[in-house]
Amino acid sequence: MAEMWFYLLVALLPVAAYSGFRFGRKSAERKLHRQTAGLSRQYFDGLNYLLDEQPDRAIDTFVKMLEVDSETAETYLALGNMYRKRGEVDLAIRSHQVLIARPSLDSKTRKKALLELGLDYMAAGLFDRAESIFKDLIQESRHKATSLRQLMQIYQQTKDWSNAVTVAEQLQTVDNKDHAAEIANFYCELAQQQVSQNHVKAAFQSLKRAINIDSKCVRANMIRGELSIQEGQYKQALKYYRELVKFNPEFVSEVLEAIKSCYEKLNDLKGYKSFLRNTLPYSVSVSVVLAYADLLREEEGEAKAAQFISDQLEQKPSLKGLLSLIDIQMSQIGSAARSSLEVLHRIIQRSFDSKPTYRCSHCGFSGKTLFWQCPSCKYWGAVKPIVGLEGE
Structure with missing residues (x-):
């Protein structure tokens, strides 16, 4: 605490010096002595209030002391920001409101103070007030990007995904950054809201926009697959899942059960086996290996499945795959050797579960x-x- 006040003292010392200089340029020597003496008294009174942790009285004192212009206002803005960072949002709000209310404040500084006040309202959870300020400030090129980012945060907090999309698309044209992942996920959030309201057609449209924004959007294809299954459109669901796996092979484990279910509904076991065989060469997921091994076990026996897993583990080591291999081995050996494998299985299982x-x-x-x-x-x-x- 003491260190913080020390830095504040250092920050405010130039204000006293600068203010004394301005008074000196405008006044005669006799008047200078009287004015700077009064200024010094107010200045040190304000610092004493800060050190005594009486922020309200400190604010009042500095308001009376400071001639609000582009120089002194910066220090006053810093005082408000300090309160916000300390979590004293009510004092930050008051500081910035007082500054904005000064009639002599120039337009540029007033806009900056408004921006800080909007951040105060954000910190306080007063999103409606913050939204109003940032909507006004997006008209100012100097503060447009910051205001759009804050509005995007507000709409995420309030789950207003339609406005979140609009603001994010505006922001992308201003800050020249790629916001495709954000925008696509906002459309996915909007789609899930629409599904909960039984607006499935609108949800599909939102998901299509998500894919148009980000062709590799995992979530959009996952939701489209789920909705298609609910409507009994299993071939369409498989189309979305294949698209997902093509662009994001690391996510195949998330949809593998759904893919298997679709092929079963279509009575197309050959199609499922073909999908697994074609996915194996580029898949990074051991789940595909284990799914294919399950088919081999049913068609050609456990020995063939165990050999397949063992060969794959040479290329793609995996605790999950090793557990499956041990399971198969335990079913093929006598009880004496099985107990040792069971111990090994439990140790590996605990290790895997903890990850x-x-x-x-x-x-x-x-x-x-x-x-x-x-x-x-x-x-x-x-x-x-x-x-x-x-x-x-």
Whole structure:
């Protein structure tokens, strides 16, 4: 705490010096002495209030002391920002409101103070007030990108996905950054809202827009597949799933059961086997290996399935695959040897169960749940299944 106040003192010292200089240029020597003496008293009174943790009285004192212009207003803005960062949002709001109310404040500084006030309202959860400010500020080129980003945050918080899409598309033209993943996921969120309202046709349209924005959008194809299955359109569902696997092979484990179900509904076991065989060469998922091994076990026996898994593990080592191989081996050997394999199986199973299943490619956050927006860094579409020895 003491260190923070020290830095604030350092920040405010130039204000006193600058204000004294301005008064000196405008006044005679006798008047200068009187004015700067009064200024110094107010200045140190304000600092004392800050040190005594009486922020309300400090704000009042500095308002009376500072001649609000483009120089002194910067320090006053810093005071409000400091309160917001400390979590004292009510004081930050008051500081910026007082500054905006000064009639002598120039337009440029007033816009900047409005931006800070909008951030104060965001921190306080007063999204309607913040929205009103940022909507006005998007007309200002200087603050347009920041205001659009804040509006996008507001609409995500309030789950207003239609407006989130609109604002994100505007932002993409302003900051020249790629927001395709965000926009596509906003359309997916909108589609899920529409599904909950029984507007399935509108949901498909939203998902199509998501794909138009981001052709590799996993989530859009996953939802389209689910909706098609619900409508009994199994061939259409498979089309969406194949598109998903083509662009995002690491996600095949997420839809493999649904794909199998579709082929079963179509009474097309050969089609399912062909899909697995064609997917194996480029798939990074051991789930495809194990699914194909299950078919081999039914058609050619456990020995053939075990040999297939063993060959695949040479190329793609995986604890999950090893567990499956041990399961097959235990069914083929006597009880004496089986107990040793059971111990090994339990040890590997505990190790595998303790590992995360998904990881964010942006910040490294990991867990057992697939989040479309990373809970840590808030990036959309960055969380993916873990592949390799300890994952898929």
